[in-house]
Amino acid sequence: MALDRLIEKIAEKQNPTVAGLDPKLDYVPEYIKQKAFSEHGETLKGAAEALLQFNKGLIDALCDIVPAVKPQAAYYEMYGYEGVKALYDTQEYARSKGMFVITDGKRNDIGSTMEAYAAAHLGKTKVGSTEYEPFLGDALTVNGYFGSDGINPVINVCKQYDKGMFVLAKTSNPSSGELQDMKIDDRTVYEVMGDMCEEWGKDLMGKHGYSGVGIVAGATYPQQIEILRARLPHTFFLIPGYGAQGASAKDISAAFGKNGLGGIVNSSRGIMCAYQKEKCDEKDFAAAARREAIRMRDEIMGYVNKIEL
Amino acid sequence: MALDRLIEKIAEKQNPTVAGLDPKLDYVPEYIKQKAFSEHGETLKGAAEALLQFNKGLIDALCDIVPAVKPQAAYYEMYGYEGVKALYDTQEYARSKGMFVITDGKRNDIGSTMEAYAAAHLGKTKVGSTEYEPFLGDALTVNGYFGSDGINPVINVCKQYDKGMFVLAKTSNPSSGELQDMKIDDRTVYEVMGDMCEEWGKDLMGKHGYSGVGIVAGATYPQQIEILRARLPHTFFLIPGYGAQGASAKDISAAFGKNGLGGIVNSSRGIMCAYQKEKCDEKDFAAAARREAIRMRDEIMGYVNKIEL
Numbered sequence: 001m002a003l004d005r006l007i008e009k010i011a012e013k014q015n016p017t018v019a020g021l022d023p024k025l026d027y028v029p030e031y032i033k034q035k036a037f038s039e040h041g042e043t044l045k046g047a048a049e050a051l052l053q054f055n056k057g058l059i060d061a062l063c064d065i066v067p068a069v070k071p072q073a074a075y076y077e078m079y080g081y082e083g084v085k086a087l088y089d090t091q092e093y094a095r096s097k098g099m100f101v102i103t104d105g106k107r108n109d110i111g112s113t114m115e116a117y118a119a120a121h122l123g124k125t126k127v128g129s130t131e132y133e134p135f136l137g138d139a140l141t142v143n144g145y146f147g148s149d150g151i152n153p154v155i156n157v158c159k160q161y162d163k164g165m166f167v168l169a170k171t172s173n174p175s176s177g178e179l180q181d182m183k184i185d186d187r188t189v190y191e192v193m194g195d196m197c198e199e200w201g202k203d204l205m206g207k208h209g210y211s212g213v214g215i216v217a218g219a220t221y222p223q224q225i226e227i228l229r230a231r232l233p234h235t236f237f238l239i240p241g242y243g244a245q246g247a248s249a250k251d252i253s254a255a256f257g258k259n260g261l262g263g264i265v266n267s268s269r270g271i272m273c274a275y276q277k278e279k280c281d282e283k284d285f286a287a288a289a290r291r292e293a294i295r296m297r298d299e300i301m302g303y304v305n306k307i308e309l
Numbered sequence: 310m311a312l313d314r315l316i317e318k319i320a321e322k323q324n325p326t327v328a329g330l331d332p333k334l335d336y337v338p339e340y341i342k343q344k345a346f347s348e349h350g351e352t353l354k355g356a357a358e359a360l361l362q363f364n365k366g367l368i369d370a371l372c373d374i375v376p377a378v379k380p381q382a383a384y385y386e387m388y389g390y391e392g393v394k395a396l397y398d399t400q401e402y403a404r405s406k407g408m409f410v411i412t413d414g415k416r417n418d419i420g421s422t423m424e425a426y427a428a429a430h431l432g433k434t435k436v437g438s439t440e441y442e443p444f445l446g447d448a449l450t451v452n453g454y455f456g457s458d459g460i461n462p463v464i465n466v467c468k469q470y471d472k473g474m475f476v477l478a479k480t481s482n483p484s485s486g487e488l489q490d491m492k493i494d495d496r497t498v499y500e501v502m503g504d505m506c507e508e509w510g511k512d513l514m515g516k517h518g519y520s521g522v523g524i525v526a527g528a529t530y531p532q533q534i535e536i537l538r539a540r541l542p543h544t545f546f547l548i549p550g551y552g553a554q555g556a557s558a559k560d561i562s563a564a565f566g567k568n569g570l571g572g573i574v575n576s577s578r579g580i581m582c583a584y585q586k587e588k589c590d591e592k593d594f595a596a597a598a599r600r601e602a603i604r605m606r607d608e609i610m611g612y613v614n615k616i617e618l
Contacts, residue, residue, distance in 0.1 A: 022422070025436065042437030074418060074425035078434050080443035081394040088390055106417050108452055109383060110482040110549075113331070116383035125387050127334065128351030134389035143417055143452050146480050147487030171455050173419040178456030179501065182493040189498070192488065240419075 002139060002164030003214060003236050004206040006100045007261060009067035011307045015297045016256070018068040018102060019058065019289075020240075020268025021090060022075045023051040027272050029282035032057075044079045048086040051079065054285075055090045058272065061286035063097035066293050068138075070102040070238075070266055091136035102238065103137030106168065111149040117142075118157035122165075139164035141216060141238070144193050151200050155213070158204055164212040169194045169228060172218025172241030190224065191231060198232045208261065208309055210236040217255065219247030219265065226254035229262065237263030243270030243296070253303035260307035267296055311447060311473030312523060312545050313515040315409045316570060318376035320616045324606045325565070327377040327411060328367065328598075329549075329577025330399060331384045332360040336581045338591035341366075357391040360384075363594075364399045367581065370595035372406035375602050377447075379411040379547075379575055400445035411547065412446030415477065420458040426451075427466035431474075448473035450525060450547070453502050460509050464522070467513055473521040478503045478537060481527025481550030499533065500540060507541045517570065517618055519545040526564065528556030528574065535563040538571065546572030552579030552605070562612035569616035576605055 010016050025033065025047055033050045040046035059069065069090075076087035091101050107117040121140045124131040144151060144167045154165050170180055170190040180190040187195070194215055201211025211234050217225050219241035228237070237255045241247045242265050255263035270277075274292035275285040319325050334342065334356055342359045349355035368378065378399075385396035400410050416426040430449045433440040453460060453476045463474050479489055479499040489499040496504070503524055510520025520543050526534050528550035537546070546564045550556040551574050564572035579586075583601035584594040 022425075024425075037437065042439055044434070044436060044441050044443065047434075047436045072418075072422055072425075074416070074422045074429060077429035078425045078443055079436075080429075080434075080441065081390050081397055083443065084393045085390040106452075107383070108415050108417070109381075110480065110554075113381055113383045116331075116333075116381075116387045120383060120386035120389075125353070125356075125389075127353060127356045127388075128346065130351055132353050132389065134353065134387055134392065143415075143454055145452055145454055145477055145488060146482055147484030147489070149482040149484040168417075168454055171419065173455055173458040175456030175458040178505070179454060179498070180456070182498075182501065184491040184493055184498075189488070189491075189493075192491065196487070245419075 002158055002162050002212050003210055004208055005138065006068060006164065006264065007208045007210065008309065009100050010264060011309050013065055013067050014301065014307055015065060015067060016264050016304060016307065017066060017293070017297055017300060018070045018264050018266045019062050019066050019271045019293060020070045020072060020266045021055050021058065022072040022268045023054050023272060024075060025050065028054045029285050031283060045082040047079045048082040051083065052086040052089050056093050057286040058289050059094050059097055059099065061290040062293055063099050065297065068100035068102055068264065069094045070104050073103065073105040088135055095136055100138045101136060102139045102141065103135060104141045106141050106143050108143035108146055108150050110146060111153055114150050114153040118154045122154065122163040123157040123161050139166060141166045143168050144196060155200060155203055158212045164214065166214040166216050166238040167193065167197050169197065169215040170217050170221055170224045172220045172245055176218065191227065194228050194232050194235065198235050201234055205234065210234055214238055216240065219252045220245055222251040222254060225252065229254055238266065239263050240266045243267045249299040249303050252300065256304045258305055260305040265300055270296065311467055311471050311521050312519055313517055314447065315377060315473065315573065316517045316519065317618065318409050319573060320618050322374055322376050323610065323616055324374060324376060325573050325613060325616065326375060326606055326609060327379045327573050327575045328371050328375050328580050328602060329379045329381060329575045330364050330367065331381040331577045332363050332581060333384060334359065337363045338594050340592060353389045354391040356388045357395040360388065360392065361395040361398050365402050366595040367598050368403050368406055368408065370599040371602055372408050374606065377409040377411055377573065378403045379413050382412065382414040397444055404445055409447045410445060411448045411450065412444060413450045415450050415452050417452035417455055417459055419455060420462055423459050423462040427463045431463065431472040432466040432470050448475060450475045452477050453505060464509060464512055467521045473523065475523040475525050475547040476502065476506050478506065478524040479526050479530055479533045481529045481554055485527065500536065503537050503541050503544065507544050510543055514543065519543055523547055525549065528561045529554055531560040531563060534561065538563055547575065548572050549575045552576045558608040558612050561609065565613045567614055569614040574609055579605065
């Protein structure tokens with residue numbers, strides 16, 4: 001099942017991290033923007049082209065050391081359908097470089113509509129007699145508020161096309177507790193969601209001990225990561241919040257087991273904006289991203305055992 | 310605030326319903342598909358063109374009697390970025406015909422990312438010195454699982470651009486109770502979400518007694534609609550589940566107050582596929598949709614008082 005492919009890439013590179021591609025235009029070096037604007041004007045198309053070229057530079061610099069990318073749909077939708085095309089083109093380029101693509105869309109809806117989202121992001125769409133891949137994710141983030149109806153169509157598509165998903169459990173933002181920490185009998189809402197994922201995952205078990213139904217568990221809540229890890233032995237964790245959101249490598253260590261498996265840690269701004277933080281030449285943005293990705297990998301591997309399948 | 314514009318259109322047309330535009334290719338008449346495919350091939354672009362022409366026909370037939378359309382993002386994403394362009398073009402056409410556009414995306418994320426979604430769907434994006442509207446919604450459906458952080462950026466954009474939102478409370482699908490009906494002390498999860506919306510709405514109060522922060526409350530759960538209406542006097546309801554999902558006009562009556570205000574009832578398949586149900590000539594699809602929209606309006610107004618502002 002799909003997270004197996006991710007887990008194998010993580011083991012191969014001894015690197016349980018993912019580069020978030022959330023490319024605000026402010027993050028893109030001026031020379032890339034100027035070239036794109038000179039070709040397409042200061043338009044949504046010009047902006048989308050700048051994002052794509054920025055992403056390609058990052059992917060080129062990271063693909064041999066980082067197993068996965070996580071483009072965040074919002075930052076592409078912000079540039080309209082031209083931006084959404086840049087999302088597709090980014091996915092295609094990452095795939096061509098052997099990276100695992102986690103589309104961060106947090107999609108959710110009733111069953112019939114989730115079939116459409118699952119086809120859009122993980123499956124195929126038939127037009128006449130031809131099947132197309134509308135988008136090119138290997139996994140999709142989803143929100144489980146609808147219960148099983150909203151998850152089963154994704155499970156079906158994951159089975160058919162060897163894909164995976166990550167369901168929101170405990171999110172990394174400051175107000176995540178307003179609903180997620182509330183108690184339902186003796187469990188919090190995030191534990192209830194986590195328990196559902198462990199159950200849904202039984203239908204999608206992989207060969208490395210984890211199912212295709214992962215959860216999102218924010219690095220900014222290390223204690224909750226520990227609780228979730230203890231409850232959910234077969235559930236893989238996508239862990240945002242490291243770096244720019246304030247969490248450290250130590251904060252995520254509880255997600256990982258003796259064999260070094262258990263999760264993948266995201267950094268978006270930390271990697272994308274490394275050249276701004278370093279204050280190096282903006283033309284050096286990709287090399288700076290690579291330096292930060294290596295630093296992050298090494299820092300995190302300081303708290304994670306050697307990854308063994 | 311934004312739902313005021315919706316409420317005024319509802320009153321003007323004496324029609325508290327919205328036409329869901331969830332255009333599966335199977336719903337589109339053959340002659341429209343054939344024309345689109347002859348121009349663009351059996352491609353995602355061809356499919357997207359067929360969806361757009363179908364939507365335009367529906368909008369033309371409905372715009373003088375139905376106040377709003379609700380395009381569901383999933384059914385456009387299914388056709389890739391070409392489909393997403395058809396979403397934009399549909400929004401633009403509906404706006405040009407004076408209809409209120411509810412973009413059904415159920416977006417949700419941490420604050421910084423919600424800023425991007427809010428800009429994408431309700432606000433503007435700056436490229437160089439020019440501002441663009443990436444998509445053209447008047448309101449957006451959102452999921453409140455992240456708490457305030459995920460809602461405040463949308464509130465800010467709603468204030469700035471006179472837009473609105475609908476937050477998921479009790480959804481219409483069979484498994485919605487798995488999480489939403491669970492009890493947190495003496496309240497269900499859907500009541501907790503509803504109470505949050507009533508609170509968030511204080512920051513976005515309109516002049517007709519309702520705020521810009523509405524909720525989604527499924528017609529398939531009439532008892533829960535009654536409970537939510539009693540708890541949330543200033544919250545407007547977007548009510549899916551009528552028709553194809555099985556709910557009747559009587560089921561939604563509790564959402565409405567003495568002045569006929571309180572909610573808007575969605576029908577998607579019922580309207581889009583009216584020509585298939587009638588078994589009339591497919592070229593008559595738009596007239597059939599209009600007949601069904603009038604039938605639905607009259608049936609619902611049988612349970613709703615004359616709408617008075």
